[in-house]
Every structure is written in C-alpha cells, then in structure tokens.
Amino acid sequence: MNLRERFDVPVPAIVLAEGEFGTTGGKTANGVVTHSEVFDAKAIVDSETAGRQPSEVLGTPDAPDVPIADSVAAALEAAPEVEALVIGVAPAGGQLPDPWVEEIEAAIEAGCDVVSGLHVFLSEDEHWTALADEYDVSLVDVRKPPGGDELRVGDGSVDDVDADLVLTLGTDCAVGKRTATFELYRAAVEAGLDAGWVATGQTGIMVGAHEGVVVDRVPADFVAGVVEDMVKAVAADHDLVFVEGQACLTHRAYSSVTLGVLHGTWPDAVVIADEPSREKRTHFERFDVDGVEKERSLIEDLSEATVAGLSTWGDPEAQEETHGLPAANVYHEGGAAELLGIVRDSLDEAPTASAGDGTDGEA
Structure with a gap:
C-alpha cells in the first residue's frame, strides 16, 4: 500500500488519538503528527491532553503547533480546511469503541476521508460504506492484507x-x-x-x-x-x-x-x-x-x-x-x-x- 498514490499530498488532516496521544498506545498517531509526508496534521483529538501543546505531550520541539481538541467537532471548528480523519489508535481487543462512532460519523459528514488503523475494517461494514457513499468520501483500512492473487x-x-x-x-x-x-x-x-x-x-x-x-x-x-x-x-x-x-x-x-x-x-x-x-x-x-x-x-x-x-x-x-x-x-x-x-x-x-x-x- 502506498498512500502517496491515493491522495494529493500533503493532506490536511485530523488525527484521532483518543486517550493515547503521547503514549506507546498512540504510537501511530504520534508518528503521523511528527513525521508523516502524506498527512499534514492540523488538529489532534484526545480528551486526555486537550488544550496542551503537542510538543509538550510528545516531548519533542519538532512537533507541529496545532490544537489538541476534545472532540472531532471541536477539531473541525479549529481546522475547517481538513480533508481526512486519521485514526491513529488501535484499541486493545481490536474493536471500534462505541464513543468513537459519533466522532467518525462527524468527520465523514464534514466530507473527510477516513484512514483507519483499526483491526476491524470500516470498508467492509455496511453502515460505514453507506455513509461514505452518501458523503462521497473514501474509507482506507491500512491493516487490510494483500488479496490472494x-x-x-x-x-x-x-x-x-x-x-x-x-x-x-x-x-x-x-x-x-x-x-x-x-x-x-x-x-x-x-x-x-x-x-x-x-x-x-x-x-x-x-x-x-x-x-x-x-x-x-x-x-x-x-x-x-x-x-x-x-x-x-x-x-x-x-x-x-x-x-x-x-x-x-x-x-x-x-x-x-x-x-x-x-x-x-x-x-x-x-x-x-x-x-x-x-x-x-x-x-x-x-x-x-x-x-x-x-x-x-x-x-x-x-x-x-x-x-x-x-x-x-x-x-x-x-x-x-x-x-x-x-x-x-x-x-x-x-x-x-x-x-x-x-x-x-x-x-x-x-x-x-x-x-x-x-x-x-x-x-
């Protein structure tokens, strides 16, 4: 998978790191915020660290100076130009946490593509595919393995x-x-x-x-x-x-x-x-x-x-x-x-x- 070929990079994005930003459990979100050449993080969602600076949370002066919000709605208000939601945490047990459902729905309804690192595949779920079709956005599951051929x-x-x-x-x-x-x-x-x-x-x-x-x-x-x-x-x-x-x-x-x-x-x-x-x-x-x-x-x-x-x-x-x-x-x-x-x-x-x-x- 090469996301450079799927998007017009860099893509202005919200990074969902709920409860894990700056921790080992949030290493995907941390990496996307600090290093990504595909996604340009414009806001981070994590209610645990909301209001703080990414450089403080991550312990690195190179982190971008962008807001940490307590919800996708607040992130969209702070960064209305975003085009994607990056789910940067894969919770233990592999399931989509119930509180995240409304957050992802809000992003899709705002016209954001969703790039997911979850163990469950949004692109194979009827609810998410129907919603994505309705708002003309893409669902990208980066954990999906290559096909049999x-x-x-x-x-x-x-x-x-x-x-x-x-x-x-x-x-x-x-x-x-x-x-x-x-x-x-x-x-x-x-x-x-x-x-x-x-x-x-x-x-x-x-x-x-x-x-x-x-x-x-x-x-x-x-x-x-x-x-x-x-x-x-x-x-x-x-x-x-x-x-x-x-x-x-x-x-x-x-x-x-x-x-x-x-x-x-x-x-x-x-x-x-x-x-x-x-x-x-x-x-x-x-x-x-x-x-x-x-x-x-x-x-x-x-x-x-x-x-x-x-x-x-x-x-x-x-x-x-x-x-x-x-x-x-x-x-x-x-x-x-x-x-x-x-x-x-x-x-x-x-x-x-x-x-x-x-x-x-x-x-």
Missing part, C-alpha cells in the same frame, strides 16, 4: 535488484525500528541520495512509505514473498532502500515474522535498534531481552547481511564500547545523519558485487 512465497528474486538494501531490526518490539528506518530515509534524502523506504506496519504506511503492508496480517508462508515484492518495487525507482523490520529473531512470540522480513529483504546491511535499559520484553514479562550480541549472531547466521551498527536509545559511545558496534541515537541532534554515515561506511566496505546480487555500492 497478490500472495506468493519468497523465491529469491530480490537478489536481482541493483539497489543497496538496508533493514532495521531490533532486540525487542517497540524499540524504535520504524523511527530509525524513517530517520535514515529522511537523512539520506537530505544528503542528496536517491532513497526510498518500505513499511511493515501501519504507522509507516500512514507516515508515507513508498510501499507498505501490515505484515502481521499476512499468512506466515507468504511474508517473505510479500516483503520481497515491496522491496523490488521500491528498488526499481531508488538506489538505496530502507526496510522497517518487526519484532526480533529472539522473540518467542514474534520471531517468525521477523525471519520472514529478513529473508524477504535479504539485506546488504542491518541496523539493530536497541533500548539498553530494557530487561524484560514489552508485554511479555516472563521473557528476558536476549540482547544485541545474540541478535547480531542470529542475523548474520540466517542471512548474508552485515550488521552495520546500532540505533540506540542510550549514549552511543557507551553502547559502542559495550557491543563493539558503531552506534548513534536518532533522537539526538544529528543522530540520524551519524547513523546514515555508519550504514554507508558498511556498504562501502562490503565486497564489490557483480550486477544482479543486490549491492551496487552507490549509496
């Missing part, structure tokens, strides 16, 4: 691309893989490189990846093939492709999707995202985080990639000394450019490859 197993055809491929993996869930991927892409563009990126989660799709799928909705046998097709599509138009990973290879709950992404990308270089203070897995307190060294070993055993370095939440110098890998913190000023330099050094040091094996050294 788009599914295939991986066949290694990604080896034939001429672009350099860089995959961001991690030591756990929610360690900043999507942020690191986007920041690498943005730093590359700012450096004048011909870069594109691939998302494997809903936030990345909404932020504006050149191709994306919510990979955890893809049947297991087809993950590598779906990722391979996305990488090939972006590599056809760009010299350098960054791919967002999911979970990690040492995670007993999610390792299968991680391996599918690794094998579908078959990267030249991998960046490991790590929160050094984390000891237990997010939402899985019985599982310890296995750490950088084990993750690195598995990546290099299960692929032909080189682990280029770390995207760390901690002090880069300390983490470099601990793990023996170059490190940068993309949340620090200049950190993304430093991480890009680490990646480019790794690509430059890779053996010269013949055309068709996926490394042309142009990055």
Whole structure:
C-alpha cells in the first residue's frame, strides 16, 4: 500500500488519538503528527491532553503547533480546511469503541476521508460504506492484507535488484525500528541520495512509505514473498532502500515474522535498534531481552547481511564500547545523519558485487 498514490499530498488532516496521544498506545498517531509526508496534521483529538501543546505531550520541539481538541467537532471548528480523519489508535481487543462512532460519523459528514488503523475494517461494514457513499468520501483500512492473487512465497528474486538494501531490526518490539528506518530515509534524502523506504506496519504506511503492508496480517508462508515484492518495487525507482523490520529473531512470540522480513529483504546491511535499559520484553514479562550480541549472531547466521551498527536509545559511545558496534541515537541532534554515515561506511566496505546480487555500492 502506498498512500502517496491515493491522495494529493500533503493532506490536511485530523488525527484521532483518543486517550493515547503521547503514549506507546498512540504510537501511530504520534508518528503521523511528527513525521508523516502524506498527512499534514492540523488538529489532534484526545480528551486526555486537550488544550496542551503537542510538543509538550510528545516531548519533542519538532512537533507541529496545532490544537489538541476534545472532540472531532471541536477539531473541525479549529481546522475547517481538513480533508481526512486519521485514526491513529488501535484499541486493545481490536474493536471500534462505541464513543468513537459519533466522532467518525462527524468527520465523514464534514466530507473527510477516513484512514483507519483499526483491526476491524470500516470498508467492509455496511453502515460505514453507506455513509461514505452518501458523503462521497473514501474509507482506507491500512491493516487490510494483500488479496490472494497478490500472495506468493519468497523465491529469491530480490537478489536481482541493483539497489543497496538496508533493514532495521531490533532486540525487542517497540524499540524504535520504524523511527530509525524513517530517520535514515529522511537523512539520506537530505544528503542528496536517491532513497526510498518500505513499511511493515501501519504507522509507516500512514507516515508515507513508498510501499507498505501490515505484515502481521499476512499468512506466515507468504511474508517473505510479500516483503520481497515491496522491496523490488521500491528498488526499481531508488538506489538505496530502507526496510522497517518487526519484532526480533529472539522473540518467542514474534520471531517468525521477523525471519520472514529478513529473508524477504535479504539485506546488504542491518541496523539493530536497541533500548539498553530494557530487561524484560514489552508485554511479555516472563521473557528476558536476549540482547544485541545474540541478535547480531542470529542475523548474520540466517542471512548474508552485515550488521552495520546500532540505533540506540542510550549514549552511543557507551553502547559502542559495550557491543563493539558503531552506534548513534536518532533522537539526538544529528543522530540520524551519524547513523546514515555508519550504514554507508558498511556498504562501502562490503565486497564489490557483480550486477544482479543486490549491492551496487552507490549509496
């Protein structure tokens, strides 16, 4: 899915983040507000933080200075020019909360397209499709997986691309893989490189990846093939492709999707995202985080990639000394450019490859 092709970007939008703006549960809304190249956030809906500034809630000075309202109606009053409602929270249990029904209806009745990250698909519900038809708006469910005719197993055809491929993996869930991927892409563009990126989660799709799928909705046998097709599509138009990973290879709950992404990308270089203070897995307190060294070993055993370095939440110098890998913190000023330099050094040091094996050294 490429939302750049569906809309005349950037689209002025309201971001629905009810009860979760600035929290881990609102990471999609947070990402859309701060990073999206598709949606230009003009207002945010969250009754918990209404009246505050986004920069204060998110803890970043780069957040746009737009109102946080307590309802869609109030957001529409503050930003009548909006053309879309982005649902940036997927509540536990996967259902549409009853209080949100009127909020979404208000947006549709005001002529807004709805871009949803919910587990339930609005575009398959008669109530929502009838209302969308009545007000001539679109319903876009970013979690909807590819159709059966788009599914295939991986066949290694990604080896034939001429672009350099860089995959961001991690030591756990929610360690900043999507942020690191986007920041690498943005730093590359700012450096004048011909870069594109691939998302494997809903936030990345909404932020504006050149191709994306919510990979955890893809049947297991087809993950590598779906990722391979996305990488090939972006590599056809760009010299350098960054791919967002999911979970990690040492995670007993999610390792299968991680391996599918690794094998579908078959990267030249991998960046490991790590929160050094984390000891237990997010939402899985019985599982310890296995750490950088084990993750690195598995990546290099299960692929032909080189682990280029770390995207760390901690002090880069300390983490470099601990793990023996170059490190940068993309949340620090200049950190993304430093991480890009680490990646480019790794690509430059890779053996010269013949055309068709996926490394042309142009990055």
